[in-house]
Amino acid sequence: MPRKKTEAPVPAQARTVPDRAKTINDIARLADVSKKTVSRVLNQSPLVHQETRERVEAVMREFNYTPDPFARGLAFRRSFLIGMVYDNPTAQYIVNMQYGALDAIRDSGFELVVHPCDSRSPGYIDGVRRFVQQQKLHGVMLVPRVSEDQALADMLADIGCRYSRIASVSLDEASRMVITHDRDGAAEAADYLQSLGHRDIALITGPSSYRSAHERTAGFVDALAKRGIELPSTRIVEAGYTFESGVAAAELLLSGSQRPSAIFTGNDEMAAGVYKVALRSGISIPQQLSVIGFDDSPLASRLWPALSSVRLPVRDMGRIAASMLLQPESGAAAVVASASVRPHLIVRDSCQPPAY
Amino acid sequence: MPRKKTEAPVPAQARTVPDRAKTINDIARLADVSKKTVSRVLNQSPLVHQETRERVEAVMREFNYTPDPFARGLAFRRSFLIGMVYDNPTAQYIVNMQYGALDAIRDSGFELVVHPCDSRSPGYIDGVRRFVQQQKLHGVMLVPRVSEDQALADMLADIGCRYSRIASVSLDEASRMVITHDRDGAAEAADYLQSLGHRDIALITGPSSYRSAHERTAGFVDALAKRGIELPSTRIVEAGYTFESGVAAAELLLSGSQRPSAIFTGNDEMAAGVYKVALRSGISIPQQLSVIGFDDSPLASRLWPALSSVRLPVRDMGRIAASMLLQPESGAAAVVASASVRPHLIVRDSCQPPAY
DNA sequence: CTGAAAGCGCTTACAG
DNA sequence: CTGAAAGCGCTTACAG
Secondary structure, eight states: OOOOOOSOOOOHHHHHSOOSOOOHHHHHHHHTSOHHHHHHHHTTOSOSOHHHHHHHHHHHHHTTOOOOHHHHHHHHTSOSEEEEEEOSOOHHHHHHHHHHHHHHHTTTTOEEEEEEOOTTSTTHHHHHHHHHHHTTOSEEEEOTTGGGOHHHHHHHHHTTOOEEEEESSOOSOGGGEEEOOHHHHHHHHHHHHHHHTOOSEEEEEOOTTSHHHHHHHHHHHHHHHHTTOOOOGGGEEEOOSSHHHHHHHHHHHHHSSSOOSEEEESSHHHHHHHHHHHHHHTOOTTTTOEEEEEEOOHHHHHSSSOOEEEEOOHHHHHHHHHHHHHOGGGHHHHHHHHHTOOOEEEOOSSOOOOOO | OOOOOOSOOOOHHHHHSOOSOOOHHHHHHHHTSOHHHHHHHHTTOSOSOHHHHHHHHHHHHHTTOOOOHHHHHHHHTSOSEEEEEEOSOOHHHHHHHHHHHHHHHTTTTOEEEEEEOOTTSTTHHHHHHHHHHHTTOSEEEEOTTGGGOHHHHHHHHHTTOOEEEEESSOOSOGGGEEEOOHHHHHHHHHHHHHHHTOOSEEEEEOOTTSHHHHHHHHHHHHHHHHTTOOOOGGGEEEOOSSHHHHHHHHHHHHHSSSOOSEEEESSHHHHHHHHHHHHHHTOOTTTTOEEEEEEOOHHHHHSSSOOEEEEOOHHHHHHHHHHHHHOSTTHHHHHHHHHTOOOEEEOOSSOOOOOO
């Protein structure tokens, strides 16, 4: 092979002058192959001699070569960008989810593009479609609550965009679902309260239109029923997942002469609302009232007394959802990983046996 | 001009078959100009006849044409992506900053790529460089505390990447700075406490290595001094911006026989630490202790009693920092806008005149 | 003010 | 297993 090794040595300084990033043509020339072969190595085609592959890879390493994502994007007609589409959950949830996704794409050449949206606005699905098509997204992660919107998923399937959905219950094929099993977490809270001796228990739920609220409620109520405790409807108050709605619900539950000895709330925001009403009314937590939240947000440990809460492994969820997009072929592995995403109760100082 | 208007009408169905997105060639053909002219319209070149421009724009609108970002990226050698680089501040801060940046780039064809990093790890600047060069970023926003790292800014200047820095004080040319004037916010807190009649006031500061901590401390101390109140060094405790460090600092300040009547903290996390110690020790807020935080995080309104706190217009900051990247030419306007980013005290229920 | 040619750095058919 | 040609959809010189 005609490798030109007889050229006069070039001074180091002169050699570094062309500081432009190396292209596929440079690598091809330096490895003495065609650019097509370099392309094959890049795309892990099996149709390359082992020896050739190693030679090309050595040159790539030596010159720290990475292919231009725009050239690839143009030729492939798709990008190396992962989109994260979300509605309006809490900040910590979103940030943790982003960290998880970034864990998955680290050193993969992919990047994360964020797309918050308002699922109540009529054109939001169109907005997501433009986002996906314009950027030729490799795939999108759908975070609750937009993940629950079947019309959105249908649109993505329609335009051939791969996606993964994070939700409290299965809504799609296993290979595109990360199931968070909120029901189990709520059941654990119920078991814990029962084991402490509570019998008169109340529940503040999220909006019934939210799948997660439905699951958490069902998990809690069913687990109590299994242990022989029936929740009367007066002990279940629907609220809006917000602090203010939690305050209003707590006022309802704590104003009567017959107070419950424990309250479970569908998220920590509403638990903070219970704290406010209790503190204001001179009801001490946990002596006179036990409280459990859901989410294990930063708020939980900052309240006093520290709030026991059900933790969702949000970062893991983000990581798994992103890796499902990167390796759709290893669907089985992802499904297994997904199965391990389980909530569990973090016990702090907000519960004790009821005072008789 | 040879516009072919005499063809037989094509059935609507057949016409929609080639559902591929229109390219610059299609637009050129349909508008009866060269693709170069379409390109000029796209890039707002003045060298286009008004009439021609309007004709091209009409066709673009009709077919909902948007240029392919990858083709442009390849030809331009730079992308239409804005990077947001941040270290490890609180989630709400990051999410608000992201919303602000998205406000600025909405409908501009730009997208936001996020890049959290660990400024304590040795290779982090290299990581940012790879991120910027690989994605050919149009520019990056530097969020505190990485925004304070001059080595990072130098590297970006070195590789010719435009950037904007958000910081509590000017660190760079005005056209790349969003100054948050933390000093003023802290001064407002000082004035408020003084006006309520407090004289024995304590301060829990963030780490002195943080510019924001330095500014908040200076603003508070100076404002009190101006009103004739000197803070003895025993009333100033340095902590780490975390909840736990706030707890430790509060224990120091509240354990002695001579308690201060008010505490100002460098952020809300540490204020929550003060709450915990006070509640646990039976010191009631605000009757026996006034507290003011900084950030106006969600935590502030969820604590009980609701915490007065200095609010930074984080979303505005994000919007301005991003628009500086989009329109470096309109630097003057951005500087003016930047000047309007001022913190202000949100008064809630955590302060009252001291008990004598 | 407008356009024909060449090129950005990759890939997809198509040959061999 | 390997390569030469054409193309992805834009832009930058260079002419006129």
